[in-house]
Amino acid sequence: MPRLIKSAPGLPPAALADVADTVQVMLARLKTGGEDTARDYAQRLDGWTGEIVVPPEQAQKAGKDLSDALKQALDYAHDNIRRFAQAQRASLRDIEIELHPGLVAGQSSLPVGAAGCYVPGGRYAHIASALMTIATARAAGVPHITACAPPRRAPDGTAQGIDPATLYTMHLAGADTILCLGGVQGIAAMSYGLFGAPPADVLAGPGNAYVAEAKRQLFGPVGIDMFAGPTDVLILADATADPALVALDLAGQAEHGPTSPCWLITDHEPLARRVADLMPETCARIDGENGATARAAWDAMGEIILCNSREEMAAESDRYAPEHLHVQCTDLPWWQARLTAYGSLFLGADTTVAFGDKASGPNHVLPTGGAARYTGGLSVHKFLKTVTWQRATPEALPALARATSVISRAEGMTGHALTAEARLATLTPRACVANES
Numbered sequence: 001m002p003r004l005i006k007s008a009p010g011l012p013p014a015a016l017a018d019v020a021d022t023v024q025v026m027l028a029r030l031k032t033g034g035e036d037t038a039r040d041y042a043q044r045l046d047g048w049t050g051e052i053v054v055p056p057e058q059a060q061k062a063g064k065d066l067s068d069a070l071k072q073a074l075d076y077a078h079d080n081i082r083r084f085a086q087a088q089r090a091s092l093r094d095i096e097i098e099l100h101p102g103l104v105a106g107q108s109s110l111p112v113g114a115a116g117c118y119v120p121g122g123r124y125a126h127i128a129s130a131l132m133t134i135a136t137a138r139a140a141g142v143p144h145i146t147a148c149a150p151p152r153r154a155p156d157g158t159a160q161g162i163d164p165a166t167l168y169t170m171h172l173a174g175a176d177t178i179l180c181l182g183g184v185q186g187i188a189a190m191s192y193g194l195f196g197a198p199p200a201d202v203l204a205g206p207g208n209a210y211v212a213e214a215k216r217q218l219f220g221p222v223g224i225d226m227f228a229g230p231t232d233v234l235i236l237a238d239a240t241a242d243p244a245l246v247a248l249d250l251a252g253q254a255e256h257g258p259t260s261p262c263w264l265i266t267d268h269e270p271l272a273r274r275v276a277d278l279m280p281e282t283c284a285r286i287d288g289e290n291g292a293t294a295r296a297a298w299d300a301m302g303e304i305i306l307c308n309s310r311e312e313m314a315a316e317s318d319r320y321a322p323e324h325l326h327v328q329c330t331d332l333p334w335w336q337a338r339l340t341a342y343g344s345l346f347l348g349a350d351t352t353v354a355f356g357d358k359a360s361g362p363n364h365v366l367p368t369g370g371a372a373r374y375t376g377g378l379s380v381h382k383f384l385k386t387v388t389w390q391r392a393t394p395e396a397l398p399a400l401a402r403a404t405s406v407i408s409r410a411e412g413m414t415g416h417a418l419t420a421e422a423r424l425a426t427l428t429p430r431a432c433v434a435n436e437s
């Protein structure tokens, strides 16, 4: 049986009901009040009274004050993320099959007409998120991409436009319309087609509880990538792992926020104890407020689980179904073959989760809170529809129409039977005989 070396006391029950109620009221107001209501929320919640639509020239110009090092890093990350998404798209092949003589059916992947990409920006400037959603929608072939991000606050509290690096990246990744709008009002503007953008068919991108709840409530008339909660990470480490590096990887991801779970599963008790000892000083290595955030997340949400074997470790990991799963053990092929529930897998001590968060290629928008049991992360597939088609010629009709007629009558659906039988009636006796023989 696995044993807890450090347990997670958790947080006081979150006011989730409040978020749901707030979002419901906001969406209803935004639906009727449109752009005026969106502007009103932008002012009230984010202090923003400037233009909502950012012209492409302004987005491009936002790059001029960025350092060359940042622009090169963004180009590197964009190239990896775009090429990974393009390879996903290329892996999808249309199919066509002759099921019977005269009966042909097929399947194609078609992009949605318009995507809405949310780029979060309240606490941090999530520059990489712009690449993850927009470049992926572009690779899927979506003809119109709207992207929104909240205005940032200057140190004196006054609202300014979208963070310049984020804005530049939204343009770089290929957004057609950029809105300076955050939270529920941003999601609603993209979904309802405000400010000149076409209404989104799919909404994608991470965000805080208000953003996630707005997407959840709008789902139905509009598609969403997934419902995302606080980010989480799980590290699997054996006796060969470096405790200092494991502690740093846990603390580094705990920086996301005080509600972000970070778990360590190991079969080596000295490692478990050493990491537990190292965590406070490791969190303190992270500058300023972020160090305190990581420490709060570790204290409330961090867990260390000691298992008796690697089989037990793998089973326990699958039960957690983490968003990010980092294996710092020997025999990586064994782990890759064995593990079945994760958003994205990071194989080996050299492959830190931050690589995937920022620059390596596979998407960082991933299922949280155990949702990796039933879904993977954001990919071109979320912007594509798998549609089917079929064509029947007279040669197929005797068998096909008869089967349809018999099943329809057995179901009591006479109208359906009649439509099938009418096709049989169009056949010349010769065709019928030819097909029956």
Ligand SMILES: NC(=O)c1ccc[n+]([C@@H]2O[C@H](COP(=O)([O-])OP(=O)(O)OC[C@H]3O[C@@H](n4cnc5c(N)ncnc54)[C@H](O)[C@@H]3O)[C@@H](O)[C@H]2O)c1
Pocket: 022, 045, 046, 119, 120, 121, 122, 123, 124, 126, 129, 150, 151, 181, 182, 183, 184, 185, 206, 207, 208, 209, 210, 211, 228, 230, 231, 256, 257, 364, 365, 366
């Ligand atoms: N899993 C991932 O792939 C991933 C990547 C990047 C970011 N994230 C997540 O994105 C989130 C970013 O959150 P954030 O808050 O910093 O930025 P955000 O952009 O998601 O939210 C900011 C907006 O929240 C709205 N808001 C704030 N308080 C409100 C209130 N009381 N009522 C109504 N609306 C309110 C404001 O309109 C503001 O514009 C984090 O939870 C982070 O973990 C996840």
Ligand SMILES: [Zn+2]
Pocket: 231, 253, 256, 353, 354, 357
């Ligand atoms: Zn991260």
